[in-house]
Amino acid sequence: MKDDVENREDRVANLKGLGCSRKRVEDARFTQGKGNYVDDIKLDGMIFGDFVRSPYAHARIKSIDAAAALEVPGVLAVLTAKDLEPLGLHWMPTLAGDKQMVLADGKVLFQGQEVAFVVAEDRYAAADGIELVEVDYEELPVIVDPFEALQSDVVLREDLDPNAPGAHGPRKHPNHIFTWEAGDKEPTEEVLANADVVAEASMYYHRTHPCPLETCGCVASMDKVNGKLTLWGTFQAPHAIRTVVSLISGIEEHNIRVISPDIGGGFGNKVGAYPGYVCSVVASIVTGKPVKWIEDRMDNLMTTAFARDYHMKGRISATKEGKITALQCHVTADHGGFDACADPTKFPAGFMNICTGSYDIPTAYLEVDGVYTNKAPGGVSYRCSFRVTEAVYFIERMIEVLAIELDMDAAELRRINFIRKEQFPYTAALGWEYDSGDYHTAWEKALKAVDYEGLRAEQAHRVEDFKAGKTRSLMGIGLSFFTEIVGAGPVKNCDILGLGMFDSCEIRIHPTGSAIARLGTISQGQGHATTFAQILASEIGLPADSITIEEGDTDTAPYGLGTYGSRSTPVAGAATAMAGRKIRAKAQMIAAYLLEVHDDDVEFDVDRFVVKGAPERFKTMKDIAFAAYNQAIPGIEPGLEAVSYYDPPNMTYPFGAYVCVMDIDVDTGVPEIRRFYALDDCGTRINPMIIEGQVHGGLTEALAVAMGQEIAYDDMGNVKTGTLMDFFLPTAWEVPNYETDYTVTPSPHHPIGAKGVGESPHVGGVPCFSNAIQDAFRPFGNRHTNMPHDHWRIWKTANALGLHD
């Protein structure tokens, strides 16, 4: 028998399981141009829909005249709110408990808002039709500032009763959405009032956008003969979309099939439900034809799912020695015209209450006020778990400001305040129970790797040279230590629209020893087909290369809440391992039968069950699979399948230590990233190659956000950054090489100890880049300047500090 002669090491390697930098199975099709993205889908008789969008940020719609548009050859229909109203589809629920207009119902609340849906035989005809739809607008006063919104007499949401509470409690003003609190208000204020040292900062985390390279889109196909609706689309949560479509359309859920094909990046942009999906479904029902809707880049940047727009005010107190005693944070959150944040229901500000960061802070208080303005709705988690980027940026800036106040080294200040290894599981002042961590080890490793003391000495020397007129370049050392909170989450406190945030995996082993596994998640580039097969390979002892992973088809995959907030590995990855263990349990009984011993007398070893104490007597998983389908085994059903729905007992808490070294030309404002070191601890590492790739990508998106990327509005509510001409996406030229490193602190409650990594580098990267800029100017009196640090703003920072005098 061939298996017999292979040594154990070879058998482990053959599986390509956990810890293997397995090459991606997705890449063959992508490198040959054979991906299947939503815009690649072509169906017989397919027609196209596109929107008439509002040029105004706030206006009443007096009339819409589609007569001329309907004269255009190829234009088939023009839908307005009036057409959707009889179906009850002119408004739709948002994920945040609010409602949103599908098509403008009497007024528009942001520039680019969907006003009418033109359906035509091809895209050119649709574009011609859009030009000819006459909309008569009456302009209304525009509010783009949330502080002004809370003072103004102008009511943005006339559809809401100003005195009625919102989805998250009482409202303070017609333009106010919610107040959300965590922690202890009075005790925190008391500590702050009596503290040795208090540092304060006001910071604006600007509005930006996930901007995946593929925009959002869908194809809706209503088969009137069979009563079945098929909806292909760029959905990060296909099962949730099916449920939402069923609830709002009244079509029974078994008659709806939602398919997420290949997705060209998501980063949070593709979590929500958008008017384009609803209109495509309606248009398909009306015309009886498949309808495709694909955003163009301007539509994408202007309307679907912005991220952040948090005005944060913080106070932090410490003893003279630097031990932090309290933290207070107030956020004014600009949610735009509708509250369409994608957060678990009970968390209208996401997990912003992770803002005590990696530090042992005894007392804290957080208050968030959500506000309506005349901007696009959204507030999604752009490459982060719910609002965690905001939280980590906040605390990592507060630490730096406190270090200035204490005249202390910021690395040392972090070190003396970290939650210690022996304190885990650690309950933070704002409520979360951190499952595990070893922050000091990671921090020491990072500082040593970059020769932190050497860098500080070089920086001091540079400042002297600058003051002596020998150089016009300053050096910044950016530090950040982050703790993420990912893997939403326990069903007891995490749901979206009432759907518990578990996830799932279903496995079928084929008779010849290969398998298919289906999950409730959906890859958007993370490489699930590669990594989930690795988890299974280690669990069930069949090679990853013999396991197909399938996601995204609601007719075949088990129900799950999808991929965002780094939840795939923590939740669906756990379900995969648990389903694998069910397979293994049955396999054990089959093996025992075949080996004619008691169940307890065999044990699992890599790819087989062996008789305890007699390793020469074994059955491989391949043998067992065959037997499962071909032998009548008393007391055991034929077949080898399992399904697991996994409700995680807790979130996971990946962490990391980042250091960035920059040189900044004071006269041009141009920064040069000299070095970026990133240490990540994501627990058990499934595929180091993919982890490294995720870190590179997350850091690059962090660079973008910190250094220039924003959705900016003028006072009239016009989007000033609606194309890639104005919206910064870094090119290969601007991006440095990153040094990656790691420690491994497995999650104690996750079946394989993995924590998720896709978003960590973004969460930790943004403050690291920003801190590098701010640190360069610290010797000249800088405390805080807002992102994005583009060349112009860096120049202005230098100028305001008198460095051009």
Add this chain to the structure above:
Amino acid sequence: MSKKMHITLTVNGKEEEFLAEPRELLIYTLRERLNITGPHIGCETSHCGACTVTLNGKSVKSCTMFVAQADGAEVTTIEGIGGPDSLHPLQEAFKEHHGLQCGYCTPGMITRAVKLLEENPNPTEEEIRFGMAGNLCRCTGYQNIVKSILAAAAEMNAAKEAAE
């Protein structure tokens, strides 16, 4: 509607002939008319390069070129670069060095890289970063793309040397 124009075009070695409106964009011709869906649409303003093709020996962003301007041209897309039985060394290298994630930019990226290595068979990292700056990737941070192109260049040069 303006009068349709008579267009002939060679795409991946195959001659195509059709009537098109003057406003028809080359990417539309490729994707909708010829069903060549490797090149993607990412920005429609020439910034992202997802639609990159080779046209008469030059890298071109097909989202901002009218097909009428391409009349008589030779066009190569990712589909013409290498298939399952004969992968181009760049396709191999992108797989080997994790030079892609979501795959959306990849066809344009590889198409551009093929051209870059034709123009400069032995590029430095800096030359690659400059030469690829017209192709955006949101996933990889470019580090592994650069690595892939360097590896492919080395591979192609070694193969060339061996052949000589």
